Amino acid sequence: xxxxxxxxxxxxxxxxxxxxxxxxxxxxxxxxxxxxxxxxxxxxxxxxxxxxxxxxxxxxxxxxxxxxxxxxxxxxxxxxxxxxxxxxxxxxxxxxxxxxxxxxxxxxxxxxxxxxxxxxxxxxxxxxxxxxxxxxxxxxxxxxxxxxxxxxxxxxxxxxxxxxxxxxxxxxxxxxxxxxxxxxxxxxxxxxxxxxxxxxxxxxxxxxxxxxxxxxxxxxxxxxxxxxxxxxxxxxxxxxxxxxxxxxxxxxxxxxxxxxxxxxxxxxxxxxxxxxxxxxxxxxxxxxxxxxxxxxxxxxx
Ligand code: EPU
Numbered sequence: 001x002x003x004x005x006x007x008x009x010x011x012x013x014x015x016x017x018x019x020x021x022x023x024x025x026x027x028x029x030x031x032x033x034x035x036x037x038x039x040x041x042x043x044x045x046x047x048x049x050x051x052x053x054x055x056x057x058x059x060x061x062x063x064x065x066x067x068x069x070x071x072x073x074x075x076x077x078x079x080x081x082x083x084x085x086x087x088x089x090x091x092x093x094x095x096x097x098x099x100x101x102x103x104x105x106x107x108x109x110x111x112x113x114x115x116x117x118x119x120x121x122x123x124x125x126x127x128x129x130x131x132x133x134x135x136x137x138x139x140x141x142x143x144x145x146x147x148x149x150x151x152x153x154x155x156x157x158x159x160x161x162x163x164x165x166x167x168x169x170x171x172x173x174x175x176x177x178x179x180x181x182x183x184x185x186x187x188x189x190x191x192x193x194x195x196x197x198x199x200x201x202x203x204x205x206x207x208x209x210x211x212x213x214x215x216x217x218x219x220x221x222x223x224x225x226x227x228x229x230x231x232x233x234x235x236x237x238x239x240x241x242x243x244x245x246x247x248x249x250x251x252x253x254x255x256x257x258x259x260x261x262x263x264x265x266x267x268x269x270x271x272x273x274x275x276x277x278x279x280x281x282x283x284x285x286x287x288x289x290x291x292x293x294x295x296x297x298x299x300x301x
Pocket of ligand 1 (some may be wrong): 141142143223228235255257258295
């Protein structure tokens with residue numbers, strides 16, 4: 001979608017929102033996705049005004065975090081994409097609390113806190129994406145999840161059209177799921193992290209990194225795990241047991257290293273990836289009578 005109305009363009013610049021034509025293939029770790037206008041937001045405070053501007057002109061929109069858990073459709077996309085620009089600094093520490101902007105890189109945040117003897121998030125070190133994305137999905141790995149450390153969340157709430165602060169107890173964090181509404185926009189989070197000596201945190205980080213390197217196709221274009229694990233089972237193991245590693249549609253391929261990672265080996269289209277996802281789900285349903293749920297977020301027009 002292209003914004004061409006000079007009135008909207010003028011209002012965007014007044015709100016300090018940068019407008020840029022973008023390919024989602026360049027903004028997602030799968031390197032798949034069509035083209036649209038990207039609106040980069042410099043200040044949280046401009047969000048309510050921006051959203052009422054877009055709504056009043058009937059411009060549909062989606063919120064993009066780090067693009068690392070996302071499969072976007074091909075071609076000209078029927079909505080504009082909003083993304084927060086990262087402030088400097090994006091993490092501020094006070095005692096055991098870390099106030100983190102949603103646009104902050106997750107891995108860098110974990111390392112920054114570690115250097116100040118704040119641990120707990122070692123398992124998240126290799127998870128790509130922003131803190132806002134991790135928060136919305138309640139990202140987790142190696143027995144921990146970010147939700148356990150959340151004390152406050154600043155968000156734009158679609159229901160009230162305002163920026164609000166929620167306390168940790170007001171939010172439910174479950175396995176790869178939170179109680180935020182789909183149109184809520186994460187803006188910042190206050191984490192309370194346990195004190196730990198840097199050396200000890202580093203040791204934990206090294207162990208997680210090693211586990212990840214040995215079991216996941218790092219360095220290849222992917223969106224992490226495609227399916228959630230069904231209760232008490234592993235989607236990756238089930239797909240592997242069916243001998244589906246290497247199964248391909250065009251350049252979309254079930255990873256040879258971890259069967260729940262689907263990689264883009266070249267110029268895979270969204271349709272290739274979606275066809276592969278559908279095929280694998282059907283085979284798992286037939287073999288195990290299990291309906292796999294997407295873990296990856298799909299933006300298909
Ligand atoms: N397995 C296989 N074949 C495979 C993949 C896995 O047999 O191709 C087996 C493993 O040997 C192991 C079991 O399945 O016995 C579980 O595998 P793994 O430890 O790799 O964990 P997972 O359940 O596949 C989950 C998360 C990952 C997270 C890891 C580590 C989900 C969907 N996946 O994977 O998160 O990194 O545990 O904690 O919850 C993600 O969210 O995108 C993600 C990758």
